Amino acid sequence: xxxxxxxxxxDNVDTACVAECPVDCFYIPKDTGQHTNQLxxxxxxxxxxxxxxxxxxxxxxxxxxxxxxxxxxxVALNAVCDSDRADFETAVENPDTPKPTPEQxxxxxxxxxx
Numbered sequence: 001x002x003x004x005x006x007x008x009x010x011d012n013v014d015t016a017c018v019a020e021c022p023v024d025c026f027y028i029p030k031d032t033g034q035h036t037n038q039l040x041x042x043x044x045x046x047x048x049x050x051x052x053x054x055x056x057x058x059x060x061x062x063x064x065x066x067x068x069x070x071x072x073x074x075v076a077l078n079a080v081c082d083s084d085r086a087d088f089e090t091a092v093e094n095p096d097t098p099k100p101t102p103e104q105x106x107x108x109x110x111x112x113x114x
Contacts, residue, residue, distance in 0.1 A: 008060035
């Protein structure tokens with residue numbers, strides 16, 4: 001089992017979850033024109049510790065077998081960081097990212113059908 005970053009992260013890319021990952025399995029595309037602008041969790045590197053999930057201020061991370069149906073395609077999307085590794089770089093924490101308000105989180109979920 002692994003964890004999955006869903007589309008709730010798209011264009012938000014808060015890296016609070018990255019700081020909690022003990023194995024650095026989070027990736028970000030080098031070119032967002034080619035890949036969706038969000039964080040990705042490598043399914044081959046994730047150790048299923050779950051440390052990232054409570055740290056995500058956008059509530060965008062789910063266990064792969066618990067991803068809501070509206071975000072089902074995001075399971076395979078995360079695997080792209082493994083199959084196209086040359087297009088990705090290891091994500092690093094950016095502590096200066098402003099945290100979303102509860103209203104922003106709710107609006108983002110409504111936007112993506114979550």
